[in-house]
Each structure stands twice: as C-alpha cells, then as structure tokens.
Amino acid sequence: MADLQKKAHALDTADELGKHREKFALDAGTVYLDGNSLGALPAHVPARMADVITREWGELRIRSWDESGWWTAPERIGDRIAPIVGAAQGQIVVGDSTSVNVFKAVVAAARLSADDRDEILVDATTFPTDGYIAESAARMTGHRIVPVDPAGMAAAAGPRTAAALVNHVDYRSGRRHDLPGITAALHAAGALAVWDLCHSAGALPVGLDAHGVDLAVGCTYKYLNGGPGSPAYLYVAERHQAAFDSPLPGWNSHNDPFAMTPGYEAAAGVVRGRVGTPDILSMLALEAALDVWDGVAIEDVRAKSLALTDFFLECVRAYVPEGRVTSVTPEAHDERGSQTALACENAPAVMAELIKRGVVGDLRRPDILRFGFTPLYVGFADAERAARVLAEVLADLPA
Numbered sequence: 231m232a233d234l235q236k237k238a239h240a241l242d243t244a245d246e247l248g249k250h251r252e253k254f255a256l257d258a259g260t261v262y263l264d265g266n267s268l269g270a271l272p273a274h275v276p277a278r279m280a281d282v283i284t285r286e287w288g289e290l291r292i293r294s295w296d297e298s299g300w301w302t303a304p305e306r307i308g309d310r311i312a313p314i315v316g317a318a319q320g321q322i323v324v325g326d327s328t329s330v331n332v333f334k335a336v337v338a339a340a341r342l343s344a345d346d347r348d349e350i351l352v353d354a355t356t357f358p359t360d361g362y363i364a365e366s367a368a369r370m371t372g373h374r375i376v377p378v379d380p381a382g383m384a385a386a387a388g389p390r391t392a393a394a395l396v397n398h399v400d401y402r403s404g405r406r407h408d409l410p411g412i413t414a415a416l417h418a419a420g421a422l423a424v425w426d427l428c429h430s431a432g433a434l435p436v437g438l439d440a441h442g443v444d445l446a447v448g449c450t451y452k453y454l455n456g457g458p459g460s461p462a463y464l465y466v467a468e469r470h471q472a473a474f475d476s477p478l479p480g481w482n483s484h485n486d487p488f489a490m491t492p493g494y495e496a497a498a499g500v501v502r503g504r505v506g507t508p509d510i511l512s513m514l515a516l517e518a519a520l521d522v523w524d525g526v527a528i529e530d531v532r533a534k535s536l537a538l539t540d541f542f543l544e545c546v547r548a549y550v551p552e553g554r555v556t557s558v559t560p561e562a563h564d565e566r567g568s569q570t571a572l573a574c575e576n577a578p579a580v581m582a583e584l585i586k587r588g589v590v591g592d593l594r595r596p597d598i599l600r601f602g603f604t605p606l607y608v609g610f611a612d613a614e615r616a617a618r619v620l621a622e623v624l625a626d627l628p629a
C-alpha cells in the first residue's frame with residue numbers, strides 16, 4: 231500500500247495537468263469519479279452567471295440579445311468546442327439535447343444519401359436514446375434500422391447502407407470504437423458516418439475533420455463541465471452544409487429570422503442546425519466553463535487519462551481480492567475511453583457504500599461500477615484512494 235501511495239505522490243508531483251484542479255470547486259474529502267456523467271463545477275462559473283443574471287438579464291434585458299451576444303451564442307460556443315474535437319471553425323452549433331441532435335443528424339444523413347439506400351446501421355450497444363430516435367428517424371424517412379456491433383460495422387456497410395450511427399466510446403463498458411477505421415469503411419461503401427461523442431469529447435482526441443466524419447453530436451455536461459442539462463452540439467462537416475436539410479427547420483435557422491416570412495429558407499452554414507430560441511442561461515454557463523480548456527492540449531489530457539486508468543487498475547489488482555471485481559473495460563489503450571467499468575456482485579450496495587465513504591462513481595444496472603477519470607481535476611492519489619476504499623467496502627460487504 232505504501233509503495234502505491236508513494237508512486238501516486240510521484241505521479242501527481244510530475245503531472246503538468248494537475249495545476250488545473252484548482253480551477254474547479256471540489257472538496258478535499260471526496261474523490262469525484264463521476265465526471266463522465268456530470269462534470270464538476272468550474273470555480274469561476276457562479277460569478278459569471280451572477281453577472282449574466284443581474285446585469286445582462288436584469289439590467290440590459292432585451293438589449294442583451296445583441297449587446298451581450300446572446301443571439302450568436304450557439305455558433306460562437308460551437309467554435310469554442312471545435313478545437314477540442316478536432317474541427318475547424320464554422321462546423322459546430324450548440325443547442326438542444328443530444329437526443330434532439332441525434333434526430334437532426336440521422337434524418338439529415340438519410341436525406342443526404344442516395345434514394346436507393348434504405349438501411350441505417352445503428353451501434354447495437356448504443357446508449358438507448360440514440361437507438362430509439364434512430365428507429366423513429368428511419369421510419370419517417372423510409373429506411374430500416376439494422377443493429378450492428380461496432381466491431382462489425384465496417385463489414386456490415388454495403389450498397390444499401392445510407393448511414394451509420396455509432397458511439398465513439400461505449401457508455402457502459404468504456405470501450406473506444408475505431409472512429410477512423412469505421413468512418414473510412416462507411417465512406418468506401420458510399421455511406422455517411424454519424425458519431426455520438428458524448429463519452430469522448432474532452433477526454434481524448436476525436437479528429438472529426440482529420441478522419442472525414444460527416445455528422446456528429448455530443449453532450450457538454452460530462453467532460454466539458456457545462457452543468458446539468460447544458461446544451462448539446464451538432465457537427466455538420468462543411469462539405470455537407472449546403473445540402474443539410476434539417477427535419478426541425480425552426481425560425482432560428484432561417485436565413486432572415488426577423489423577416490418573419492411564412493416560407494422557410496435555410497441559413498447558410500452550420501446555423502441551419504439551430505431550431506428555436508436558445509436556452510441562454512445554460513449556454514452561457516457552458517461558455518464560461520469552456521475557459522478551463524484555455525492552454526490545454528487534448529493529447530495531454532489523453533496521456534494522463536490512460537495513465538490514471540492504468541494506475542487505478544494496478545491499485546485495484548493490488549488491493550482487491552481476486553474474483554471480487556472484473557474489469558469490462560479493454561486493457562489495450564486504443565480500445566479504451568476515460569472510464570473504468572468493473573463488474574461486481576451486489577454492485578448497487580457496493581456503490582452506495584463507496585459514495586458514503588467519499589468515493590463517488592456511479593452504477594449501471596445490474597452489475598457495473600463505473601469510475602470516470604477526468605484528467606483536469608482527478609489525480610493519481612484519488613485513483614489510489616478510490617481503489618483502497620473499494621477494497622475496504624468489499625471486505626465489509628462479503629460476496
């Protein structure tokens with residue numbers, strides 16, 4: 231135990247990203263390993279929100295749509311997210327939930343594809359909302375859904391495939407799927423690639439432009455720390471924007487919204503992914519939260535994330551008796567996101583007790599303990615403590 235604590239100390243001392251921890255409101259008594267579900271609060275956000283509410287809303291009122299930049303917030307904040315996911319400016323718009331953006335993206339992909347392609351492949355292990363919505367989108371556009379395990383996605387794409395919807399990192403196991411390879415295989419088959427980045431954006435390099443992704447969606451309340459229910463985003467590659475045909479053509483995506491004309495005419499660019507009035511308070515909390523990324527390279531975040539998850543597993547192996555937990559997250563670095571998922575008997579009781587003892591992870595029923603590692607505010611001593619407390623809990627709750 232002492233050896234691993236010493237090692238944790240040495241790793242934390244050498245860790246350049248550790249300095250960002252002070253940017254977050256965290257209490258020393260808790261190890262927060264749930265940033266893959268709800269990111270921690272950046273410490274400066276409350277003061278910024280107080281200003282938004284008291285001055286921009288309270289004093290400037292309606293003038294803030296122009297004077298405080300509220301109207302253009304969806305595109306402006308999209309451009310702040312762009313470098314984190316490897317996208318050039320002008321391709322990301324923020325707004326609505328991930329679920330709603332999945333709908334926009336899947337319908338738009340179906341409309342962008344050739345008429346004789348009638349299948350939409352969907353990650354068979356997907357987060358449920360994507361599957362529900364893709365099924366409805368397929369029904370509306372005259373397509374049929376084909377569930378495919380991401381490992382078989384490349385082989386499954388063929389002349390009938392219009393598009394595929396795939397999760398970059400699996401929400402349950404933490405498995406990272408091969409975004410470059412699957413995207414290339416889909417393109418070779420003449421199909422479009424739509425990616426869900428909820429569990430990868432802010433945790434590892436995505437390379438949307440470099441890998442030629444067509445459309446992508448993601449949430450901002452996990453690794454981007456935007457706050458509960460903060461708006462999601464939609465990426466539309468520049469080459470598709472002129473033909474992007476939104477199924478939700480609200481007035482905010484109109485070419486001249488204040489002309490209030492009865493006929494719809496889509497705005498140029500990614501703005502056509504907007505729908506209605508943006509949820510400004512959440513948007514501006516997200517915009518402020520993104521300040522923590524200034525001067526941070528996503529490659530450094532990835533390197534620390536892999537080191538943290540490796541070290542956590544090393545500690546688990548050292549402290550937890552054989553057979554009590556089994557990692558369902560792949561060991562290989564290129565198959566892993568930024569969480570460790572441990573299958574465990576009696577997982578609900580184990581997680582409840584962990585949380586009582588100050589180690590906050592979460593549970594995916596029936597038997598998965600999830601521990602998310604957010605390199606900007608989680609350190610190696612946290613990983614060691616989490617494994618140690620897990621061993622103590624398991625000792626007190628016999629199998």
Ligand SMILES: Cc1ncc(COP(=O)(O)O)c(C=O)c1O
Binds near residue numbers: 329330357359397
């Ligand atoms: C991979 C994935 N996709 C979609 C969603 C749903 O997002 P929302 O509730 O913002 O629509 C989540 C939520 O956690 C998710 O993890």
